[in-house]
Amino acid sequence: MKHLTSLRDYLEALAELDDLRVIDDEVDPVLEIGAIARYATEHRTPAQLLSRIRGCRPGFRVLTAPAALSSRPGAPYARLALALGLDPDTPPRKLMDGLVAAQSAPPVPPVILDSGPCQENVLLGSDIDLTQLPFPLLHQGDGGRYVNTVGTFVLRSPDRKWTNWGIARAMLHDAHRIVAFTGSPQHIGVIDDMWRARGERTPFALVLGGEPAVPLVSTMSLPEHVDEVAYLGAYFGEPIEVVRCKTVDLEVPATAEIVIEGYIDHDELLPEGPMGEFAGYVPEGSWSLPAYHVTAVTHRDDPVMPVVCAGKPVDEDHTLIGLTHSARWTHYLREAGIPVAAAWMIPETAVHVLAVTVDPDWRERTSFTSSQELCRAVGEAVDAFPHGGWWVTRIMVLDSDIDPTDVRDVLWGFATRSHPTDGIHVLPDTAIMHLMVCYHEKERATGTGPTVVFDCVREDELNSTAFADNYPADVQRRTFELLAGARPL
Numbered sequence: 445m446k447h448l449t450s451l452r453d454y455l456e457a458l459a460e461l462d463d464l465r466v467i468d469d470e471v472d473p474v475l476e477i478g479a480i481a482r483y484a485t486e487h488r489t490p491a492q493l494l495s496r497i498r499g500c501r502p503g504f505r506v507l508t509a510p511a512a513l514s515s516r517p518g519a520p521y522a523r524l525a526l527a528l529g530l531d532p533d534t535p536p537r538k539l540m541d542g543l544v545a546a547q548s549a550p551p552v553p554p555v556i557l558d559s560g561p562c563q564e565n566v567l568l569g570s571d572i573d574l575t576q577l578p579f580p581l582l583h584q585g586d587g588g589r590y591v592n593t594v595g596t597f598v599l600r601s602p603d604r605k606w607t608n609w610g611i612a613r614a615m616l617h618d619a620h621r622i623v624a625f626t627g628s629p630q631h632i633g634v635i636d637d638m639w640r641a642r643g644e645r646t647p648f649a650l651v652l653g654g655e656p657a658v659p660l661v662s663t664m665s666l667p668e669h670v671d672e673v674a675y676l677g678a679y680f681g682e683p684i685e686v687v688r689c690k691t692v693d694l695e696v697p698a699t700a701e702i703v704i705e706g707y708i709d710h711d712e713l714l715p716e717g718p719m720g721e722f723a724g725y726v727p728e729g730s731w732s733l734p735a736y737h738v739t740a741v742t743h744r745d746d747p748v749m750p751v752v753c754a755g756k757p758v759d760e761d762h763t764l765i766g767l768t769h770s771a772r773w774t775h776y777l778r779e780a781g782i783p784v785a786a787a788w789m790i791p792e793t794a795v796h797v798l799a800v801t802v803d804p805d806w807r808e809r810t811s812f813t814s815s816q817e818l819c820r821a822v823g824e825a826v827d828a829f830p831h832g833g834w835w836v837t838r839i840m841v842l843d844s845d846i847d848p849t850d851v852r853d854v855l856w857g858f859a860t861r862s863h864p865t866d867g868i869h870v871l872p873d874t875a876i877m878h879l880m881v882c883y884h885e886k887e888r889a890t891g892t893g894p895t896v897v898f899d900c901v902r903e904d905e906l907n908s909t910a911f912a913d914n915y916p917a918d919v920q921r922r923t924f925e926l927l928a929g930a931r932p933l
Contacts, residue, residue, distance in 0.1 A: 445529035447657075447680045450561075450699035451748055454656040455493065455507070457526045463490045463515050470496045471506070473589065478582035481508035481753035485760075490515045491523070493748070497578035503746045504578050510594065510750040511659060511760045524767055527656035529680065536767065536849040537786055542679055543664075543771035551670070552677030560687040560698025567741040568690070573619045574738060577702075582753045583720035587730050589616040590719065591704070593752040594760055595652040596662040597624070598694050599635040602642055607694075608632050609662045609672035611764075614650065614736065615716050622704075622736045623714040629831050631668060636708060636734075646708035647692035648736060652749050653701025655684075659750075659760070664768035665832045691739040701747040705740040721879050722754050722761035723794050762791035769832060773798060776832075780825045782818075783809045788848035789835065796837045796880065798826065799848035802901065815841075815901040819869055823897040827874040834875040834891075837882055842900040845908065861900040869897040 448454045458464035471477055471494045480492055494506040514522035514532070522532035524539060579589040592614035600607045610632040614624035627633035639646035651658065657679070661672045677683045686695035689705045696703050712735040720726040752760040766789045773787035783803040789795045800822055803809070812818040819841045827833050842848065846857040862868075874895040878888040887893035908914060915923070 445680070447529045447682065448526060449655050449685070451507075451653045451655060451701055451750070452699075454510075454526060455748070458491055458523070461514070461516055461522060461526075461532055463522065464493060465490045466493045466495060468495050470498050472498045473500065473578055473580040475581055475584065477506055477508065477578070477580035477751060478753045481582070481751055481759075482755060484509040485512040485753070485758065486756065488513050488515050488520070499576075500578040501576045505746065505748045506578050506580075507653075507748050507750045508753070509759070510752070511656070511763055513758050513763065521763070521767075523656075524660070524763060527660055529657075536788075537847065539767060540771045540774060540786065543768065544775050546675060546679040547666075547771070547775045549678040551674035552681070552683050553671075554673045554677060554686045554695065555683040556695060557685050557687050557698050560685065560700075561744045562696060562698060562700040562703050563687060563690070563742045564745050565743050566690055567743075568739070572738055572741050574616055574622065574704075574741075575619050577741075578749060579616050580751060582751075583726055583755070585726035586719050587615060587715065587717045590614065591616050591622045592624070592650055592652065593754065594659050594750050594764075595650050596654060596658055597626070597632050598649040598651060598696055599632045599646060600694055601635050601638050602644070606635065606669045607671050607673065608635055609651075609658070611659065611662045613719055615719070617714050617735070620738050621714065622738065623716040623733050624736055625716055625719075625731065625733065631665075631831065634668065639708070640710050645710070647694060648706060648708060649689050649692060649694045649696050650704040651696050651700045651702075652704070653747065654697040655699055658697060659764055660768055663764045665772055667830070689740070690742060700744075702741070702743040702749055704738055705742070706736055706738040709735045709737055720753070720755050722759075722765070723796075723879055723881055724756040725881055727879065727881075757794045758791045762795050765789065765795050765835070766791040769795070769835065772832060773800070773826075773829070776829055777822065777825055780821075781810065782806075782822060782825065785844040786848050790848075790851065790854065792851050793838075795835055796882070797840065798836045798838070799840045799842060799846075799854050801842045801844045801846055801848050803844055815899050815903055816869070818901065819897045819899040823869060823871050823895060827871055827895060833895075834877045837876070837880060837893075837895060839895065839897045840900055841897065843902060843906075845913065846900075857900050858898060861902050861906075862898045867899040869899065871895045871897065 491509045513520040516522040525534040608631045612626045685698040713732040717730040777784040785801040842857045847853045876893040883893045
């Protein structure tokens, strides 16, 4: 495992894979950054490093498609593999193994350094002007320029026992204020509620451009009171290095590119949104949300700010959430007593669909007498999952010979093994997310709606025609030999 401890290490690794390009021409933050990011994600081009942003402070750079599907042939998840310290050709199911195992490992708290590169430059008071930083207007129809699309908010509970790292979108308001879309049950919202209940402002830090694993763990929906930074230390087997902020009582990754510090004023409301989101559409309307007052901006020399342009799959909203939540689902469902081979939130479905594969001996290992009982239990467990079930609108329960990370495999299993009527189970009143346009307006407003479970588990034996299943080992070996010796015409 190679732990990349800074975004700059990550850029070097991308360059070695020929999965990074540099644009030296001046780029307009109004729509052009978003268009570059959107094209890169939709067409799996290399990530793009934009070196000159119009109207912004010299030296500030932007990285688009930082964790999107890679341009590397045969290795779409190469960028996430690098972020996790693994070989870039590691398949997505293998990427989950360490993330699942670390959920049962002892936490490794961070180590606090006296200083770090993230504080090479410190802006305070009148020196702060957020409007001079390269925050983009990403889509036509967005309510403003967005300060945060893939950065990590750091909040700590008033009793100092719980520090949460989480991602939430944040819109620029003026030189010293931003407004962020946070709230319960998102954990940064839970902590913010603690401060609000005390009648106090909430200290926050926003990390833009942390080491590449930071966005991953920040999307993972770990249980309450679990510190993401300690989980990340457990994953890598070594502590993450952090430094103390300049104006708030928080710590941030020492190698971060840009850090914005401040406090949340619950008595001052600002408009936020709309913004093109992970479902692939720009919604209508805006929200009135608490103002985030900025007290400091620190940054590295020539900092790099990662930007995600959310929308039609597959972008980072789907790769990051898909991978980390899949690791959570796999661990959680196994703890719930369901013999899960793997669970995968399918990125191509805008992470609306969860594919769950079950071990072939599920009948012997459980009390379920039919696949219908098994599927109903999976659906109920997903609905009960705290801070996670609201992403899922449809669940496919499949046999373990299906690779849930292979969309072709999943569609084959769904189409051929799920009865068109008897294979459907509806859970009528589950938690849903208001950004999912597949639900009615009333359902989105109340946060409840149906979830469908598709039973794709066969009770009878299936004689597959697939190469790996149907042909004897000696025939498979001979086939490889013949193919290796084939010549061009």
